[in-house]
Every structure is written in structure tokens, then in C-alpha cells.
Amino acid sequence: MIVDTHAHLQVAAFAGDVAAVLERARAAGVERTVVVGIDPESSLAAAELTRQHAGLVATAGVHPCSAAAHGPGDLQRIEELIDSGDYVAVGETGLDWHHRGTSDRAEQLDAFHFHLDLARRRDLPVVIHCRKSFEDLAQVLGHHRGVRGVVHSFAEGPAQAEQVAAAGLHVAFGGLLTSPRNRKIRAAAELVPAELLLVETDSPFLVPDGVDEARNEPRHARRVLEVLAELRGEDVNVLAERTTANARHLFGSHL
Template identity: 40%
Template sequence: MHENRSTPDLIDSHAHLDDQAFAADREEVIDRAWRAGVGDMIVPGVDARSWPGIKALCARHSRLHPAFGLHPMFLHKHVPADVDALSSWLDEENVVAVGEIGLDFQVEGLDRDSQRQFFLRQLQLARQRDLPVIVHARGALEEVSLTLRRTGGLRGVVHSFSGSWQQAQHLWDIGFHLGIGGPVTYPRAQRLRRIVAQMPIDFLLLESDAPDQPDAAHRGERNEPGRIVDVLQCVAALRSESVAHVAAATSANARRLFALDRRNS
């Protein structure tokens, strides 16, 4: 395993490797990512039932790092006591973030007030523990940004960013990164591509969101962490910068945000 490894050493800041989509070949997927040049991978949780599996998976692989959180799309699975349980899970060794958390106003039937309550309580836990947050903000980016600013004392990444230049600027003004993955490779994503081309690279993270959001060349297929190499190449071309430069910069951003150097030592 792990032979003929490619460079550069990329970091996938968002991969749901615990997902059932990888049940049959999870180890092979991880190995393909390694050989493609992906080193560390952040594995965020979505509900309380996902946390034990993520903990066990990351315990078997030193370059996989757990994040625990309550995702708004799984609101029907959450109970208020899960936030109290999360507080204990965040004390686990090697936890790198609170996530995936946030708001989703696009999916019908998700009570917005309940989402807000779970989101705010988890932000408070992150601030208390000085942990970064991995934020989902679909159809709710404006409110998410305002909540992050009002709460204060936070840092993190807005995963799968799809907003405007002004919204992006508001986020990096408060120290938040933008998670960029497969959607940027689609030529029709003109607004996102313009933002990625011009934004400060210090706030850019690469992500797969595997098994979701594949790049344009793999549309309709199960996504894998190794394919962030295609995202990297697209981002480098959009910015007219070398692949090596973008790889080094985005990996340094992820290491700094998630304190990976300290955890890998």
C-alpha cells in the first residue's frame, strides 16, 4: 500500500469517508487518495450516530482527522440531548473541528428555528473549546454570516461556498475560509470561478465532499478524495498560478486552521 505516491501533498478539508457509499471499498478509496497526492483528510460528522464510526475510522488512519457535529439536513435525527453529548465528544483526542454544522433553508420541511438553535449551541461549544467550525450554509449564507459575526471569537470554513463576492469578502473579513470543490470545475459556475480566481489565497481550502459533488469530468459518479487533484488543477488555471503554489498554499491553510502539524507530530 501507499506505493508510487504522487505529489503534491494535498489536504481534503471535507470528506465523508464514513458514508455507506464507501462500505465496499473504503480502504481502497483511502489508498487511491494517498497515491494521488492527498495526505490528510478531514472527516466531518452529520449526526450523533455517525460519531463512533468516524472515531474508529480515524483511529485506524493517522492522516484522517475527525470532526463531530449535527448537520442541519439531518435535523429529524437530532434531539437536544445530542448537543450535550457533543460537548463530551469534542473532548476526544485528535478532534480537529466542530462540524458539519450550519443552516439549510433550501430543503423543505426543516424547521428553521430548530436549525438556528442547534447551530448557535454548537458555535458556542466551538468557541468554548477554541475549535474551528465546518459550516454548511445552503440557501442561508446571509444568515450564517451574520450569526458567525454576532457570535464572535470563531474561525473555520464555509463548506461548498456558492455565494457572491461580497458574501465571500464578509467571511474572510472575520477570518473564515471558503471550501472549494467539484462545482468550480463546471464552466457554467461563472460567479464561483471569478471569486476563486481573484480571492486571497490565504482563505482558500480544497475539498471533495465525497461521496458528493464530483468534478465535471466525473459528473453523476460517486466522488472520492483523490479527485481534488482535478479541483486543484482547475483552481490553479483560474488563478494563473502554478499547481505547486496552489497546492502548497491551500495545504498550509488547512494545516493552520485545523492544527494538523501539532496533531501529526
């Protein structure tokens, strides 16, 4: 069994199509998917999908690029959603210095601290986004030692992967890993401790290399797993078992 640990099945790209998407995923061996919220509305929609379809769990959070549009009131709403018991993790949160003009740094940093503190107080893992911001992100994480979680769609190199692993955080690889051009990401994938590895798709984004489709789907987590196994020189079935066990350890045994 394979777990896609990061997908956005509640977005418009999947409207009216989730059942078929999940059927294709199961045919590829991807039997569980974590549906990730990026604001209060999408977090609510993620939880609703878990009530409609088997094999799904949800998270609640505010994406860093949405931090400017979601102030203290919406962050408080995320805390209320988390307290409902419908969610297995806090996030997606983090820092993004790439998409300028969406949120300023102070807003993103404040929201990130809020999510990390909420995750610690509720003893839940946190789903972390990092783009062009690793040094600042690592500094923030240093103030929240002991928080469990995952840096999703890992896009850094070996040195950064070692820092994440040293902090006890999981590392999730997605479609970026499948491109031979991304040498630093592939080098990082080779050295992450097995007990901290996860696979994801970030559907509908980041279609794997060689997949001739405009929309990514959870079934393509298999492709990511196959590339990860090849890079690490490991059996794909053994790695599937390992990453599934890791996902259950992080997000809960009900996965």
C-alpha cells in the same frame, strides 16, 4: 501534498472500500483527509476511521438538515465527543433553506448557535454548511465574532466570499468550482485571499465536472486544485503547498 478538507468516508457508499479509496488518493497526491461528522453516530464512525487508517482526522457535529431529528440530548452528546479529544473541529453545522421539510429554521438556528458557541469555548474551528441561507448565516456569525472555521463547498459569489474572508473564515472549494456554468463561484475563487483558501471533495457527493463516476472520492481534490490554480493564474504545486499549509493552520499541524 494535497489535503481534502471535507469528506464523508464513514457513510455506506464507502463501506468496505476505505483502504482502496485512500490508496487511490495517495497516488493522486491527496495524503490527508478530514472526515466530517453529520450526527453523533457518524461522528463516532469518523473517529473510528482515524484509528484504522493513517492520514485521517475527524470532526463531530450535527448537519443542519438533521437538526430536527437531533435535539438537546444529541447536541450534548456532540459536546461530549468533542471533549474526548478525538476531533479536530466542530461540525458540520450551519443553515440550509434549500432542503425544506428536514428541519425548520428555528431548529437549525438553535443548533448552529450551539455549535458556534461550543467551538469558541473549546477553541476549535467550526465546519460550516451554507445553502440558500447566506444572509441569515452571516447574521448569526456576526454574533460569534472571532470563531475560527471554514465555509465548506462554497456556492456563493464574490461579495459573499469577501464577507467570509473579512470575518477571518476560510473558504473551501469543491466540485462545484469545476463546472464552467458556476460563474459566480469561479469569480469568488479568484479573489479569496491565498491564506484562507482550502480544497475539498465533499465525498461521496459533488463529483467534479468531467469525472465520469457516480461516487466522488478524496483523490478528486486534485482536480479541484487544478481548476482553482487555473482560475487564479497560479502554479498548481505552489497552490498545493499553500492550501495544505492553510489546512494545517486551521485543523492542526498533525494533518
